[in-house]
Every structure is written in C-alpha cells, then in structure tokens.
Amino acid sequence: MGRRRVTLADVASAAGVSPTTASLVLSGRGEELRISATVQQRVKDVAADLGYRPNILSVGLRKGSGLALGFVSDTVATSLLAGDMIKGALEAAHERGLMLFIGETEGDPAVERRLIDALLDRQVDGVILASMFTQTRPLPEGLDHAPAVLLNALADMPRPRIPSVVPDELEAGRAAARLLVEAGHREIHLIGAGPGPDDTPPGTVAGRERLQGILEVLGEAGLRPASGHVHPDWLPPFGWETTRRILDSGRRGTAIITFNDRLAFGAYQAIHEAGLTIPGDVSIVSFDDAPLADWLRPGLTTFAIPHYELGRRSVELVLEAISGRDEAGARGSVHRVPMPLRERASVAPPRPAR
Amino acid sequence: MGRRRVTLADVASAAGVSPTTASLVLSGRGEELRISATVQQRVKDVAADLGYRPNILSVGLRKGSGLALGFVSDTVATSLLAGDMIKGALEAAHERGLMLFIGETEGDPAVERRLIDALLDRQVDGVILASMFTQTRPLPEGLDHAPAVLLNALADMPRPRIPSVVPDELEAGRAAARLLVEAGHREIHLIGAGPGPDDTPPGTVAGRERLQGILEVLGEAGLRPASGHVHPDWLPPFGWETTRRILDSGRRGTAIITFNDRLAFGAYQAIHEAGLTIPGDVSIVSFDDAPLADWLRPGLTTFAIPHYELGRRSVELVLEAISGRDEAGARGSVHRVPMPLRERASVAPPRPAR
DNA sequence: TGCCCGTGCTAAGACGATTTAGCAAGCACG
C-alpha cells in the first residue's frame, strides 16, 4: 500500500554505490564506462529486488522528451468507424515503450490548436494529425516544435513540410471497376460520386480518387458509367433512394459501385424491397469494409480501408521524423497503403442476355 | 523555428524579479504572499509577452502528479461500438485541463498489468478501467498507488475498494417489456437470453440484468416469454436464424425483444425475407442504439447505452477519488446511468385478432 | 535606544533522473 516509490537513490544506497553508478548501470552504459562486473551485477540485483522503476517524468525533464506521442483526430476515436486506426497507432507506440495521448477536435480548428499546445506542454515527441475521412486540410500553426504526420489526410499546400499516410484510393477505384468489368458487366451505376470526373462531394479525397480510378479502368474498357449520383453524405437513405430511382428507370444495368458500405446497405434495402436479388440481378462492389459488410446478406464485396495499417505507419513515420532519419525528400512525402479486397458474395457475372 | 522554450527563469529575469516571485505570481499565490500589485502586473505582462507556458513535466515532477488520467480498456477504442465512451471521458478530462492516456488490452490481463504499470510510471493521477461489454471482472493488482474507477464493469468481489459506473440495464429491461405489454402484446419472444432467469450468456451483466427486468414486468402482467434463445455472440446471423425458427414454428407471436441491435438486424432480415412487415406483423424492441438502429427500415426502437454519459461520469468519479472527496461508503459504490429510449418505428399494437 | 512586527521579496533546496568532468589508485615506463 501507499509505500513510497523506489527511486534511483534508494537503489544506489542499497547497493552501496553512487547514484551515478546506478544510473550508468541501469541505462546499459556500464560497459562503456567500465563499471566492474561485480558492481553491475549487484546494482541490477538490488534494482530488481526493490522493484525499481524509473520515474518517466523525471527522465523526460532531463532529456527534454516525454516518451509519448500525441494523436489528434477530428472524430476518429468517437465515430465508430476508424477505431482500428487508433489501435494500430497504439500498438506501434506501445511496442516502442511510448504512450499515446489521444485528443478529439470534432473538426474545430480552435480546439485543435489548444490540443496541440497542451500536447507540446507535455513534451510529446511527435504528433499525429488524423482525419476520419481522407481529406485535404490546412496545417495548424504551432507544429514547428515537434515532428508531425498527417494520417488519412493531405496538406492543402504545394510543398508541405510534413509527411502523409493515406489509403491508396486510386488503385482501389481501379480494382473495383476491374472486378466488375472482368466479370462481364457493361452497365455500371455509381452511387456517391460521378458520372463525370469532377462530380465529387467537396473536400473528400477518397471520393475523387476512387472515382478517378474507376473512370480510368472503365475508359480503358471503352465504357462510361451508366449513371452517377453525387451526394455529400454517404449514408443509407441516399443509397436506398438512389437505387430505387435506378431500378425504376428504364435502364437498370447489372452492377452498382457504391462509394461506401453504408450506401451499399441502402442499395441492398431497395433491391430487396423491389423483389430482386444480389448478385443475381444486380452485383454490388463497395469501399470501406465496415462491420456491416459482413452482416449483409449476401456478404458485401468491398475494398477495405486499411485502418490498422494506416495507424501503424503513422507512428513509424513520426518516429522517423523524430530521429531525423527522414532526410531530404521524405519531408513532405505521401505514403499510400493498399486497400485490400474483401471478396464476399455480392458480385457475379451478369445474367446472360435473354 | 526551433526557438527554445520560454522558461520561468526567462520570465523572471525579463521582469527583473526572482524565479520565486514569478512562480508565486503566476500560480496565483501573489496576493496571499503579498507581492505588490506593480510587480504582479509586470510579471504577468512579461509572461504573456514572451508566451510563457509552464513545463508540465517539471510541475508534475515537483508535485508528484502528471496532470493526466489513464484510460485502459479491453477493446473500447477499437471496437467501433463504444467510441462515445472515450469521447465523454476525453471531454470531461480536457475541461479540467487533464489529458488522457489511452491503452487497449484486448482483454489480456498481462497486457493490462503492463499498461497500468506504464501509466503509473508516468504519474497519472487516476486510472479508468473500461470494458466494452458490461461484465464482472477481477481487479488487477498494482492499483494501490492511484485512484481507479471501473467503467461498464463491476468488480467480482463482495466489497470492492473502487467505484463502478454502469448503464442501468435492469430498468431498461423493465421499460422494454413495459413498452410491449402496454402496446397490447402478449406473445413476446426473447432473442439473446431467456426464457428462464438464468438463461444468460456467461459473464455478461447486461444480459442478466436486462432479462431480469423483462421477466419482472412480464410476470407482473401475468405473462411469460413465448420463447427465449441464449447465445454467447449477439451477432446478426444468430438473430436471423432464430427469427426464422420462430416464424416457422406454429407460434409466431406478435413481438420480439432482441438483446442488442445486431440481433435485431438479423431479425429484420429474416422477417423481410419471410414477406412479413415490421411493425405490422411483428414488433421489435432492442438495446444499444447502435448507428445501425437508425438505418434499418423501419427505424428500430431501442434503449441506448449512454456511452457518452458513462465516459463523463467515470472521469468525474476518478477525480472525486483523487481529491479524496469520496468518503466512506462511496468507496465501492455502483453508479447507474439511465438508458434512454430511442423511439423509432418498430413497435405498434398487435394486429387485432381475426 | 532597543525590540518586535509587518511588508515585500529572494535564496536555496527539493523532485528524480542523466551527464560531464574529474578524482584516486595502480601500474608501466624512462
């Protein structure tokens, strides 16, 4: 109970040496500074005996580092979508003996500013700025004192000073289109963005890049989207309503690409309510791999946002920045993490023409 | 760039006073210690001018406190379900100028142990032990050095030393049953637990208490569940399969209580696939209020787990414990937060008997 | 004149570690 913590001084006096010696031994610099094996062993034994654990605040004070990173997000911790991003960052940090301070800004730049200050006051060694949705964003001031990384976001400036980690949306877009084209589909509807390359919800990188990849592959196959439907909120109601309109129109097509899984959920509802089946009548490909995707019947084929991997990479990048190993060009580089395909049961070749 | 931080000594010398005086003034003890108004003003002006911000590591070292709390969860940050719990804790902490260290154990006691140690090394002032699902759990050792609170969990011992915050599942169970009974339902199926009071998945407090509340109200109305179906994983497939069996059985009933929203999702699928309607043929009440509940068609009537509020309360409780205001009986007390009803469209009176 | 007291401020020592500079003893060498 309430026993005072064991300090370095306690260890030193119990081992009959000076605090200096104890410090040297315990920080592994014993050899280098020629402390005799006898003494080294004695100090280590005593430290273990007493259950000595260094006070990290003190170490931080001395070394000017807090042995911690800051993770500032808009709504990642909260939004039930990207928890794995935090998990990846958390694990990568813990593996290196670092802790993670997490903060949420709700997208408010003033809150962000305050949070960053609070983190710097605590001597964090680096800061990760995470976004829920891939987006371009301005860099906050005050980040000159610690290395930083953008997670799931790009800086809205020509030559940013800090690196970014983002999913490879472009390639995922290509792969999604390829999947359908290779299955034989020619009439493909787009829900969430399109049909033109500039028909994207404002501010979303994901939408723009996915669309670009899709159009690229479609174009190579000599196709254009059967239709495209932009909407700022990618939620089930819009997916439901749009799908109904598509089914009611004369030109139902054979496949739909939804820009996220929640739109796909809405599409499922509309298709089932119309008495049609997936993938028999309509194939669906989507993006995100939310838990939902696995619960839908039939299972939704979708390209996963590699949240866990993104989180891990982000801390690796801050650490590189901290140790100064990010020379020259790496400064503002963009790291793209592949989006793996989760193949389930919502894609099939179109029904043979009657 | 890279300008060294402004320290207290800088402020003091710029203001022409001793560090002591500067410290006194800036920590608001100027009056008490009779520093002249002139000097006080001068120090404050200089501090503001220089943009002085205290080094919290140093303060912590001196005061033996880290101005931070630890939030250790099994899979809360990660699991896409209880993000609001973190948000509530985060906001309550930030309001008081505290930061939150977050860690995830994945349910591994060894990891938990290490994490708690790491937090204590960093001189956190208190620790919140959070669970994804309400459960009883043993208390980890090593928590003697800092106040702690159980969030969404109960200690599995007779007289625990630390308080708990949990949703009021019992009352929610009663309210759910009451809702259906008052709408006129007599044949009510239970999916997730029941029909007997001991038919609950192992280790879940939520299941036991919800069931108890339901049976209590049903009993008062002279009813018993039409059927009950226990399962350790409350996921859509079990909801789907069980609902199918219920519909196929001779005794379809008029209402279902699902023990969480994902089970309800499965029930929706089965009901729709059977060509029946909600709430015309079957009413459904559920628990959790996951985002899903709002996306289902028709909207799912459900009792929300007050994640945000739980998170906030937990921080308030640790802080009470820290400041020692939790006298006597409060030590191991259990705080129950009400589960608000989210009334949507999945409940209606049963069809009049033909 | 001498003593006491209030006013307004400062010196100096923590807090717990790291690190630089350096001391003492033993030995070799010229």
Add this chain to the structure above:
DNA sequence: CGTGCTTGCTAAATCGTCTTAGCACGGGCA
C-alpha cells in the same frame, strides 16, 4: 622517482518548477 595512462568509480551540475525558510527594511512602541 616523476610522469602519464588505465581502471573504476563519484561529485556536482542540470532540466524547470515549487516551496520553505528567511532576509532587509521601515515603523510603532516601551
């Protein structure tokens, strides 16, 4: 015998802040 190098360890400063003890000054009182 003096000098210089190794070996093995320690004293003391340092990080930035808080806090205890106390100093210097001036006025009131006996």
